[in-house]
Amino acid sequence: MPCRIAIDGPAGSGKTTVAKILADKLGIYYLDTGAMYRIIGLYLDKKGVENDSDIERELSTIKLEFINGDFYINGKRVGDEIRTPYAGICASKYAKKAIVREFLTRIQQKISKNENIVVEGRDIGTVVIPDAEVKIFLVASAEERAKRRYKELLEKGVKVSYEEVLNEIILRDKQDTEREIAPLRQPDDAILIDSTKYTIEEVINKILEVVLEKCKLKLQKE
Numbered sequence: 437m438p439c440r441i442a443i444d445g446p447a448g449s450g451k452t453t454v455a456k457i458l459a460d461k462l463g464i465y466y467l468d469t470g471a472m473y474r475i476i477g478l479y480l481d482k483k484g485v486e487n488d489s490d491i492e493r494e495l496s497t498i499k500l501e502f503i504n505g506d507f508y509i510n511g512k513r514v515g516d517e518i519r520t521p522y523a524g525i526c527a528s529k530y531a532k533k534a535i536v537r538e539f540l541t542r543i544q545q546k547i548s549k550n551e552n553i554v555v556e557g558r559d560i561g562t563v564v565i566p567d568a569e570v571k572i573f574l575v576a577s578a579e580e581r582a583k584r585r586y587k588e589l590l591e592k593g594v595k596v597s598y599e600e601v602l603n604e605i606i607l608r609d610k611q612d613t614e615r616e617i618a619p620l621r622q623p624d625d626a627i628l629i630d631s632t633k634y635t636i637e638e639v640i641n642k643i644l645e646v647v648l649e650k651c652k653l654k655l656q657k658e
């Protein structure tokens with residue numbers, strides 16, 4: 437039986453950091469589905485397409501590949517250009533479209549099928565892998581999430597203000613929870629963790645405890 441660990445939660449809840457470390461400690465794959473929405477969102481925004489038939493036409497020309505932990509769009513490796521607040525807003529805008537979600541969900545299911553993998557996103561435990569062996573829902577206050585994201589962006593050399601980051605988080609929360617298709621919500625059988633109350637290490641240890649109990653996996657790194 438594979439061990440598929442679904443980690444969902446709002447922007448900046450610490451999902452990415454937690455998912456990456458977890459996958460590393462367990463020696464298994466890590467898939468960042470938000471990156472996929474960012475890549476497609478930026479691409480479609482650049483093309484300036486709005487209606488479904490134009491989006492469908494563009495999607496049919498896209499080859500999105502996941503090789504050794506990196507994404508490639510039509511053969512070109514994707515870098516930090518998808519990490520800006522603007523890319524987040526484009527991701528969230530096009531993530532509302534059923535056609536975009538179907539396109540990416542199909543690729544995500546193909547990548548995670550029968551794998552030991554940590555998959556991070558908004559609808560992993562509800563839509564992409566509803567039968568995941570472990571489901572986690574990670575939350576934190578909007579201010580705490582904005583603070584973390586702001587620090588992360590500054591360290592990467594991306595020029596933004598704290599207010600810009602906070603506003604972007606509030607806007608994305610609204611779009612992600614209120615959209616009709618696959619909205620962000622806690623799966624019924626997920627374990628809820630509020631990361632405002634714990635350090636990253638404590639969050640990881642909590643998840644590891646569940647994973648090691650449910651899956652036949654061994655820690656590869658302490």
Ligand code: C5P
Nearest residue numbers: 469470471473527528531557558559608
């Ligand atoms: O996780 P990240 O902040 O990079 O995600 C960017 C955006 O992509 C989210 O705000 C959300 O709108 C969308 N997304 C989604 N479903 C996922 C992952 C991300 O709708 N599974």
